[in-house]
Every structure is written in C-alpha cells, then in structure tokens.
Amino acid sequence: GDSVTQMEGPVTLSEEACLTINCTYTATGYPSLFWYVQYPGEGLQLLLKATKADDKGSNKGFEATYRKETTSFHLEKGSVQVSDSAVYFCALSGENTGNQFYFGTGTSLTVIP
Amino acid sequence: DSGVTQTPKHLITATGQRVTLRCSPRSGDLSVYWYQQSLDQGLQFLIQYYNGEERAKGNILERFSAQQFPDLHSELNLSSLELGDSALYFCASSVGIKSSPLHFGNGTRLTVT
Numbered sequence: 001g002d003s004v005t006q007m008e009g010p011v012t013l014s015e016e017a018c019l020t021i022n023c024t025y026t027a028t029g030y031p032s033l034f035w036y037v038q039y040p041g042e043g044l045q046l047l048l049k050a051t052k053a054d055d056k057g058s059n060k061g062f063e064a065t066y067r068k069e070t071t072s073f074h075l076e077k078g079s080v081q082v083s084d085s086a087v088y089f090c091a092l093s094g095e096n097t098g099n100q101f102y103f104g105t106g107t108s109l110t111v112i113p
Numbered sequence: 114d115s116g117v118t119q120t121p122k123h124l125i126t127a128t129g130q131r132v133t134l135r136c137s138p139r140s141g142d143l144s145v146y147w148y149q150q151s152l153d154q155g156l157q158f159l160i161q162y163y164n165g166e167e168r169a170k171g172n173i174l175e176r177f178s179a180q181q182f183p184d185l186h187s188e189l190n191l192s193s194l195e196l197g198d199s200a201l202y203f204c205a206s207s208v209g210i211k212s213s214p215l216h217f218g219n220g221t222r223l224t225v226t
Contacts, residue, residue: 032212043217
C-alpha cells in the first residue's frame with residue numbers, strides 16, 4: 001500500500017543554517033505530495049504541495065521537488081530562522097484512493113539563535 | 114485560520130466515560146477526516162467521510178464511532194474511555210477530490226484520568 005518514510009528527528013540547527021528533511025514515498029501511479037508544519041499548540045498547516053513529477057512546491061522560503069525517479073520529496077530551506085522551529089510532516093494523497101492521505105512520522109526542528 | 118472549527122478545545126474526563134468531539138469543516142469542503150495524535154504514536158488516521166458517507170477507515174477502535182451529518186459537520190464519539198485514549202484529536206477537511214489538500218482544525222485535547 002501507499003506509505004511515506006520521513007527522516008527521524010529531532011533536528012537542531014543554528015539560525016541561518018541550511019535545512020534538509022528527507023522524505024521518500026511508496027505509491028502506485030502519480031500521488032500528490034505535501035509538506036505540513038505544526039507549530040506548538042496548533043493544528044497542522046499546509047506548507048507546500050506538488051501534484052506531478054518535477055513540480056516544485058515553495059512557500060515561506062521552503063522548497064520541495066517531486067522526484068518520481070527517486071520517489072522523494074525532500075524539504076529544503078537555505079537559511080532557517082528561530083520561528084521555523086516546529087514539527088514537519090511529509091504526506092501523500094494517492095492517485096486512486098479517494099483523496100486518502102498518508103503521513104510520515106514527523107520531524108521536530110529546533111532552531112537556536 | 115484554516116476555517117475548520119473543533120470543539121471543545123480541551124476535555125478532561127474519567128475512565129469509562131463517553132465523550133463527543135465536534136468538527137465543522139471549511140465552507141465548501143465535503144470530506145472530513147479524523148486523526149489521533151499522541152506522543153508515542155504520531156499522527157494516526159481514524160476515519161474519513163465524504164458528503165455523509167464513510168469513505169475510508171483507519172486504526173479506529175470499536176469503542177470509537179463517527180458520523181457526518183447532512184450539514185457536513187462531523188462528530189467523533191469515544192466511549193468506555195481508557196487512560197491510553199488521552200491524546201490530541203484533529204479534524205481535517207478537504208474538497209475531497211484528487212490532489213486537494215487537507216485543512217486541519219486546532220484539535221481537541223482529551224485527558225482521561
């Protein structure tokens with residue numbers, strides 16, 4: 001079945017460091033891929049998405065490229081800020097699964113000044 | 114603001130009791146999802162409804178049930194509560210078509226004592 005494997009955390013970075021959180025997926029066909037962010041005490045918020053191969057999703061300085069050949073959707077940011085401290089979830093929605101979602105286990109990011 | 118409303122925000126109850134969690138989806142969204150988030154098990158998919166019909170079932174216990182009403186709001190009923198049911202319960206909604214993202218509420222924090 002469809003699934004998402006996400007890099008284990010927690011991750012601690014200094015402000016202005018580069019961030020990469022790895023995400024790989026297993027799915028038949030062409031799923032849609034998402035990154036969600038959860039700030040303390042809040043629900044998950046959509047960060048970015050990509051719906052077809054080679055699409056790049058971007059938002060708030062974060063980017064992720066849908067790579068069909070490596071079944072990956074890694075989250076990247078060139079320079080993190082303290083305000084980026086949160087838990088990040090990779091997710092997929094299968095092509096033929098009635099918009100059913102599969103989430104990774106989440107990666108906790110702490111950015112220190 | 115995601116547009117998804119969950120009530121109550123917090124709930125404290127005793128073992129063996131029954132509670133009802135309520136969710137109002139974003140305007141125009143036909144699909145509602147319920148998730149359980151606990152520290153040791155991450156984000157667990159419970160159940161999905163689309164326009165009043167059950168569409169997919171995840172790791173939902175038999176003590177738990179849900180429904181989606183004609184006005185599209187949804188309720189999650191948890192009965193015979195156990196200490197291990199203490200968690201954050203999230204509702205999410207989507208348009209329900211392929212590649213449409215989920216929009217999450219801020220959750221109900223359930224504490225069973």
